[in-house]
Amino acid sequence: MAKRRTAAQPAPEPEPDPEPEYEDYDDEEEERPRRRRFPIALIIIVVFLALVVAAGWQVLQLYNEVGGRTGSLGDEVTVTIEEGANANQIARQLAKAGIVEHEWLFRAYAQYSGKAGDLQPGEITLRSGMSYNDILQQLSQQRVFRKTVTVTFPEGYTAVAIAQLMEENGLCTASDFLACANGDAYTEKDGSEAVADFSDYDFWNQIPDNEGRLLRCEGYLFPETYEFFEDDTIENYVRTFYNQFQKVISGLTDQIDANPDDCINSIDDAVILASFIQEEAGLESEDYKVSACFHNRLESDDPQWADHRLESNASSYITNDADNNYLWNSPMAEYMGWVEAGAIPEEVLAAYDTYRISGLPAGAISNPGKAAIEAALNPDQEYIDEGYYFFVTGNPNGDYPGEYFYAKTADEHVANVAKAGW
Template sequence: MKISRTSGETPQTAPAPQPKAQPAPAPKKPKAEAPKPRRKPKPEPEYEEEDDEEEEEEPHRRRFPVGCLVVIIILALLGFGAYKGLQFYNEVDGGTDLGTEQTVTIAQGSSVSSIATQLKDEGIIEHDWLFKQYVKYSGKADGIQYGDFTLRSGMSYNDIIKTISEVVRRATTNITIPEGTTAVGVAQIFVDAGLVDDVDTFLNCANGTDGSDFSQYDFWNQIPDNGRLMKCEGYLYPETYNVYADEDVYYYVDTLYSEFANKTADLADTIAAKGTTIDDVVNLASFIQEEAGLASEDAKVSACFHNRLESDDPLWSTHILQSNACSYITQDVENNYLWNSPTAEYYGWPEQGAIPEDVLALYDTYAISGLPAGPISNPGYAAIEAALKPDQEYLDEGYYFFVTGHPDTDVAGQYFYAKTADEHYQNCVKAGWAN
């Protein structure tokens, strides 16, 4: 084999040596190969380095499996639903641990919804909506009665429905109180119906003189102690009532007061806006009730009274109400509160021949300025509303007088209004009261 050399050396040829047998050399350990130098990486932007760090750390995080979380939530919901379902079932089915006996009074005409709410409020059941739905879908609503029932908390729904479906009605009676009836007249109605022993028993309760307390009503707390004859006058609301026939007198009086509070509740804002009081409104309304007699005339009569009480006209500077319904007028044709009404008879004034001076000083509307000490009857809602809302036209145009046609004339019951005393006199002639 020829080997070429460079740098000008002359090639030589040597004889090939003969190979000698020699022992095999021990294997040499391979030298550790020198590590190849790494190429220095080019610098990267800072934000990429941060990403690299996050990527390097990512495998070290331990994530909670989302699927497990969903399963746990579902199981929790199922468990809670099962728990509430068991609660509902136990309430419907009842239990062995019953509460003490309670008397629950279901009013006539009560709906299933109101009965369910009542049972919840009185602690018989926990879920009124559940009872309502149970009654609805069980088809037992039509069998529910009204009256007094003995119930206990923990009773099953079926036992409750069975109990309140039994006919245990107490005897009731209807009582009608006409609008404009005096307190004495109202008391007599209850006596005549056999519900109260005597007039004094009713009035003592209604006036609170026997210790009866009606302070749960706002109107009661606003009635001034100004020497009026009766605190209850004006507030025994005229209506037809269906009442229990075997109750005490407080129940009957409270029924009337409750109705008054309910019927006049919507007038509270108007009363406050006008800067007046419920007592002044009822007081004036009692005169409108007596003098008008017809709901269609209430607002006009109210305007005349308002003008008398509030006008700047010098002729009415004393602001005298001038109502024949309450004055020292001894004409039998007039239903005069002091002379010939049930109130006058109750106090015995006609028989005595004179009305006490201290009473006249409080009630004679021809002598005193403004409203009398208290109402003279129990007005209806239309008169109460008219006292607050007089006819605006008659108010603005300055009407002060009114008269109704004499019962024995062709204009009986007709109303005549006037602005001056002369016009009023002419109207009295037309109405058959003057020549």
């Protein structure tokens, strides 16, 4: 019997592979980058290279210092090498003057080059940025050593006192100094006859040739500490004072033009009034108040001051022989011969006696400092407005030595004088 053929049975579907088993994990942990340790060796290499670069840069800077600046040099600086100065002292002096940057480097280079013992004294002009070789070459050249004298001139010194101090320091005679400073004929130190021309100074051209003026230079020999060359000319000595005055006054001239109705109408007016402030006050704390009193006397409409008199005891009325009075007992009186004559010429009194004349006298009575000049131009406004006219200082031997007392009326002033111990 034939077998019954059956339809082919489909092949059984394969069973799916079992899902792999995974451990639980945190998504955030999967995304966090893994930390890597920075190699310590690399840090050491970077630091070492930085040190090498810094050291190389410093060496390059020192090399450029020795070899000189490739660009433009600095301004000229004049230094005076003292007699007997050694390489160490000279290196210190050059570093202080800004000519070399490293004192130790220049000192070492001078020794290494063998020129440390060849450096010569004298005045020399150098510039920052020069090569060490150029500096040493100039320092090694023979120069004429110019000795200097340093002299201090106190504020309030008269022109005669300044001239006498110049003579005492062996720089020139007092008479030749004064003649030169006044623009008169004088004898220079080399024996030649000369007349100095100071017309290059603006202030000099503005000094009036007013009648009775004793010294043209009075008030303009600016008090300061100066260093003079012993072998310099008298004219250069005078110019030292005038240069400083021009420098100091250059920033104050605008104040004169700003107050045309003031009693100060010129630089000469400012210098004259400042000389009285210098003599009567002499303390910066009091200069402006004393200036206010003087301004009130010269400008007030008060009937008591209708004559606008300065009335300063510094010129020429004195109450005692110890007063510092320009006409009676200052070096000026002796220089002019008034002491021997026993009297001051009438024409001088007519020009300088502030108790007899109206306004400012013919000239200054001393050489004031900057503070007194500024006070002359800027009196204390409160004392101006309140009408102060009088002042007196305490007697050094009294209860109020050096203290200032101010008053508006003559009666108040009399009371202050008694209180001050006079």
